Amino acid sequence: MKKILIYSTPTCQYCKMAKEYFTKNNIPYEDFNVAVDDAKREEALKKSQQIGVPVIDIDGEIIVGFNRSEIDRALGLKK
Amino acid sequence: MPIQKMYDYIIIGGGPAGVAAGVYSARKRLKTLLVTESFGGQSIVSADIQNWIGDKHISGFDLAKKMEDHITSYSDIVDIKLGEKVVSIKKIASKEFPGIYDFEVSTDAGGTYVGKALMLACGARRRKLGVPGEKELDGKGVAYCSTCDAPLFSGKDVVVVGGGNAGLEAAVDLLPYATKIYLLEFSDSLKGDPVTQEKIRTSGKAEIIFNAQSKEVVGDKFVSGLKYLDRKTNEEKTLKAEGVFVEIGSVPNSEMVKDLVSLDKYGQVIIDSKHGTTSALGIFAAGDITDDPYKQNNISAGDAVKATLAAYSYILNRGKK
Numbered sequence: 001m002k003k004i005l006i007y008s009t010p011t012c013q014y015c016k017m018a019k020e021y022f023t024k025n026n027i028p029y030e031d032f033n034v035a036v037d038d039a040k041r042e043e044a045l046k047k048s049q050q051i052g053v054p055v056i057d058i059d060g061e062i063i064v065g066f067n068r069s070e071i072d073r074a075l076g077l078k079k
Numbered sequence: 080m081p082i083q084k085m086y087d088y089i090i091i092g093g094g095p096a097g098v099a100a101g102v103y104s105a106r107k108r109l110k111t112l113l114v115t116e117s118f119g120g121q122s123i124v125s126a127d128i129q130n131w132i133g134d135k136h137i138s139g140f141d142l143a144k145k146m147e148d149h150i151t152s153y154s155d156i157v158d159i160k161l162g163e164k165v166v167s168i169k170k171i172a173s174k175e176f177p178g179i180y181d182f183e184v185s186t187d188a189g190g191t192y193v194g195k196a197l198m199l200a201c202g203a204r205r206r207k208l209g210v211p212g213e214k215e216l217d218g219k220g221v222a223y224c225s226t227c228d229a230p231l232f233s234g235k236d237v238v239v240v241g242g243g244n245a246g247l248e249a250a251v252d253l254l255p256y257a258t259k260i261y262l263l264e265f266s267d268s269l270k271g272d273p274v275t276q277e278k279i280r281t282s283g284k285a286e287i288i289f290n291a292q293s294k295e296v297v298g299d300k301f302v303s304g305l306k307y308l309d310r311k312t313n314e315e316k317t318l319k320a321e322g323v324f325v326e327i328g329s330v331p332n333s334e335m336v337k338d339l340v341s342l343d344k345y346g347q348v349i350i351d352s353k354h355g356t357t358s359a360l361g362i363f364a365a366g367d368i369t370d371d372p373y374k375q376n377n378i379s380a381g382d383a384v385k386a387t388l389a390a391y392s393y394i395l396n397r398g399k400k
Contacts, residue, residue, distance in 0.1 A: 011126035011252075012227035013140040035230030050218040051231050051301065051322070064218060068162070 002075065004029035005057040007044035011035075014066040015054040021068065027075065085193050086112045086158075087394050088387070089184050091165050092200030094120020095376045096366030096383035098146040100198045103387040105153035109394065112192050113150065114160045114184065119143025120202055121329070121367070122376055126226045132377055142376075163188045168197070168335055170359075176398030180361055195397065196390045199336060199348055199357070199364035200383055203329035203374070208240065212296030213325070220302025221323050225249035228322075232257050237322035238305045239263065240293055246326035247271035250279050253324070260284055261318050263291040263307060265327075296323050331368045343370045355386020361397070363390045 004022065006029050008015035022029045034041040034053065044055040048064050056063040058074040071077075090100045093115025104111045122128055123139040131137055137145075150157060163186040171193070173179040182197045205223050207213060213221055222228045225239075229252040237257045239250045242264030248271075250260050262269075262279065267289045269276055279285045290310040297304040297317060306317045331347045341349045341358035347370040348357055355363045363386040365371075366379035 009227060009230045011229075012224070013124050013126065013138060014224075014227060016138075016140045038233075041231060041233070045231075049300075051220055052218045052222065052224075052228050053231065 001028070002059040003057075004059075006031045007034050007040060007053060007055040007057075009033065009035040009053050012053050018054050018056060018066040018071070021066070021071065025075075025077070084112075085195075086110050087194065088112070088196050088198060088390060089114070089182060089192060089194035090198040090200055091115070091168075091184070092120075092198075092202055092366065092368075093118040093146070093150075093161070094122075094200065094202050094366060094379060095146070096120075096202070096379040097198070097200035098150050099380035099383040100200055100365065100387045101150045101157050102153065103384050104198075104391070105150075105157050107387075107391045108156060109391060111157040112160065112184075112194065113157055114163050114165055114186060114192075116162060116164055117143070118147040118150075118161070120376070120379070121204075124224050124226055128376070130375075130377070160186060160188070160190060163190065165201075165335065168339060170339065173398070179398050180359075182361065195361065195394050197362045198383070198386060198390065199333075199340075199362065199368055200366050200379075201332040201335075201368045202379075203331045203367040205325070206328045206330050208293050208296070208325055208327065210293050210295050212298060212302075213323075216296050216298050216302050216323075219300065220298060220321055221296055221325065223325055225252040225324050225326075229253045229256050232322045234258055235321040236319060237261070237324060238318055238320045239324045239326060240305075241326035241328070242266070242269040242271060242287070242289075243326070243328065244271040244275065245328070246324075247275040247279060249324045249326045250285060251275060253322075254279070254282050254284060257284065257322070259286070259320075261305075261320065262287045263293065263305075264289050265292060265310075266290070329367065329374070333368055336362075340364070345370075350382075350386075352382075353385070354389035355382055356389060361393065363387070 032040040048055045087109040090113040125139040169183040170180040233256045236259040238261045292308040295306040348364040350369045365383035365386045
């Protein structure tokens with residue numbers, strides 16, 4: 001099973017979509033609220049080199065935003 | 080020749096206009112196709128919509144889901160192509176009726192569909208500044224979603240470009256986080272709601288700059304500032320900031336239909352507001368792609384209903400003398 005980390009903010013609708021997508025596909029993930037967690041906010045920025053959420057880390061592969069086809073590819077899911 | 084399937088009504092778009100058109104079309108038992116990249120329209124990014132009639136509070140995410148659920152419940156008569164993008168629309172002369180056209184719609188997934196009538200509910204997308212640095216620093220301090228990204232600018236100085244409601248709301252989203260907010264407005268007054276203006280003015284964090292024309296987003300790896308022209312003094316000035324939120328309105332998604340229907344000077348599809356008809360027989364439009372002056376979810380839905388009822392009557396009677 002691939003390890004999935006999601007860096008999100010509570011008001012971000014694309015973050016919700018991403019999380020729901022993983023849940024729907026029965027894929028566990030760890031979620032960090034970077035609105036309150038300064039250390040994780042820095043970590044997300046370092047990993048993505050971007051200032052934006054969601055940052056999704058799939059076994060070290062970084063995807064910024066809810067991009068379904070990129071997520072599918074990183075997960076090895078068929079479209 | 081690709082396989083074609085004949086529909087009564089083809090709807091392009093899955094925002095409030097597209098979904099409302101689909102629901103009404105389904106209830107008229109029109110054979111319907113709805114093509115959309117996603118459901119919910121532009122307000123999907125909104126964390127809290129307070130003016131969708133019937134819901135005191137609803138998030139853009141939940142509204143999108145409700146819309147998807149509603150239209151999917153008519154899947155016996157409405158085919159939905161979700162995640163597909165329309166790449167071309169062509170008029171083809173009807174074999175049945177001289178002078179009448181059918182419409183051929185092709186998508187990036189390779190589908191080709193033909194319909195007797197067309198509903199343009201493609202909406203609009205965010206307008207960009209179109210200045211140097213904006214594209215290069217997109218996601219590196221240049222942001223278009225304040226509800227998503229405001230908390231990432233904790234303790235930083237930011238610029239919000241645009242003094243309409245969207246700009247004011249972005250500033251409000253940033254108030255709890257940013258140290259200082261520069262609100263830039265091109266004209267000499269703010270267009271957004273007075274209540275929101277008051278919230279910003281009394282925050283002590285915001286500085287409103289009028290007559291400002293953005294010139295360049297400055298920065299190397301990340302945004303470090305915004306260069307603008309003071310239109311009164313003709314002086315170029317640079318604000319130091321780590322974030323630039325762009326909230327300067329929208330552009331209609333009408334490029335694809337520019338040769339099919341008449342557009343106004345803003346690229347909006349000109350409609351007759353009684354029936355949602357366009358300059359082309361058989362093509363209807365509703366929502367943010369049109370020249371309707373008020374861009375609102377409720378209006379988009381209502382206008383799409385009008386247009387769909389008109390389309391129903393058109394489909395029944397087309398070719399009849």
